Amino acid sequence: MTITVLMFGRIAELTGAQRQTLHDIPDTNRLQQHVTQMYPDMANLTYSIAVNTVMIRENTALTDGDTIALMPPFSGG
Amino acid sequence: MTITVLMFGRIAELTGAQRQTLHDIPDTNRLQQHVTQMYPDMANLTYSIAVNTVMIRENTALTDGDTIALMPPFSGG
């Protein structure tokens, strides 16, 4: 299975990417572990996660085609 | 002594005047009696009184040169 990871603001800056395609990541906890392994500074950032534009609050199973957004605190307005 | 009475809105309409000069009226209670005698329909109107632009809440002595405003409920804005 394939998922798309979107990164915004400070996270896009840290990872140098706004979008990544990843394979075989079964849930959001595993995604966070993967991202923190690739970019250790992610451990110091506060961020929330949306799966297919819906904010999640706990570990969520992922399926093929899902879009997951890693979002630092909002600062619009 | 001479006072100037200013009338606004519905009261100016009722009395047909925006300004009157009156003599020898010692206080605001006496002014109200005088006005109601002249224009009996004033008895049915709610209004507040300002003496020299300051709202008063009880009977107030008047002196020569005072300006007294008879004001229906405000409806600006």
Add this chain to the structure above:
Amino acid sequence: MSKEHKKKNVFIQGAISPAFIGDSIAKHSTKTEIGAHSIFLGQVRNDILDGKEVAAIEYTAYTEMADEVFHAIREETFAKYPLTCMHMYHSIGVVAAGEISLFVFTSSRHRADALEACTYIVNRIKAEAPVWGKELFTDGSHTWKANT
């Protein structure tokens, strides 16, 4: 009172134009310490009263007293809220339905102050400003407006 703000002319003859409001906003672009503006506009409604439609409101005021009331509202609002700017304009004379008769404009660093101050000012103007609205109906008759 730590600041003194000069008495400004609040009354505008006739309706307050949207272009005037746009220009007022534009003038604040040089005040780069402002983060938030709050604007209230009163617009004349074409209310139907006893089957008659309001075409316009004619405003009259006790201007001498109104100037003092507006000045007091200005000073007391600046004392109560940390504002960068505040402006108040009220129409005098005839304003047609759909046109604007009241324009209150507050600016501050952070949003809560501008928002709360604007509401505070509008409520005070409605309650305290010696201004009267005569509702002119399309058939030529009239009534005296009552604020709610």
Add this chain to the structure above:
Amino acid sequence: MSKEHKKKNVFIQGAISPAFIGDSIAKHSTKTEIGAHSIFLGQVRNDILDGKEVAAIEYTAYTEMADEVFHAIREETFAKYPLTCMHMYHSIGVVAAGEISLFVFTSSRHRADALEACTYIVNRIKAEAPVWGKELFTDGSHTWKANT
């Protein structure tokens, strides 16, 4: 939900001009059932952070999610307050200090509804809209804005 309101485009490239705001106000003169408008404007401040001055903010957004968030805010605000109209605009891209990046506009018969709805919308946008501001300093460096 008794009414359905179509999804509207909220994002505007660059600053929101005062003339655009004036035009939006003017468009409401035909809606003669409106008695009150409330407008909130967010303006970019030239904050000084660690001795550096903010020259502009560059806004980015997760637009797909933002469209849904703005739509939910719109529907829930109409359900909560008896409004005649509501409009929301947010800048995307670079907005210089002194320029406007957020424009919220509510209209109702009576003042309390427009005033309260406007504050409600602004607070929800700040809390829920997936938008990020990058503060660009005059020296070419930057930081990420934090909402207060």
